[in-house]
Amino acid sequence: SQQGEEDPQALSIQEGENATMNCSYKTSINNLQWYRQNSGRGLVHLILIRSNEREKHSGRLRVTLDTSKKSSSLLITASRAADTASYFCATDEGGNNRLAFGKGNQVVVIP
């Protein structure tokens, strides 16, 4: 079953703008991860945030986690055309031996 639900589903922005996408989940978690998938390719891990963390940065990425609201956001600053991809959040559902993925956000960065 799909755990995370990203919002919005599709986003089109100009190069240089920031892109923000959200994810909500239903069960308790140990960690939440964000992955990127370029068209026709496998997923690439972007960042992992643990349940006791509220914010994490990695390069142009900023992830926040609000466990009280069971939600997370991914911010990509100063977007580039190469950021065009689908972005998925995934949780461990509190310790399952699997990742539960959301439906994904499609982000298109226009040069």
Add this chain to the structure above:
Amino acid sequence: GAGVSQSPRYKVAKRGQDVALRCDPISGHVSLFWYQQALGQGPEFLTYFQNEAQLDKSGLPSDRFFAERPEGSVSTLKIQRTQQEDSAVYLCASSSGYGAVTQYFGPGTRLLVL
């Protein structure tokens, strides 16, 4: 080193045919996962191996799906008597840790059942 590789990259099968999908994980990774991704959707968990032991196969949609990892390295996902609803991208992932930690994905095998 090399990442996760999968073969074939594309497979067209006639309904009722058996198929076998191969995954070569990153060398030394103890955990291996299979996911199924339908068009426009996120990946759905199928099964999980820790070394050669299949610890979780709760995501396999039917008994037509079978996975193995006999030596704790290469894994094969087999689908018997394929149906049209089996058409999807099958993703393999591996990780050096146990369970749902950071996973490294292969490019996937796109299966089309006619």
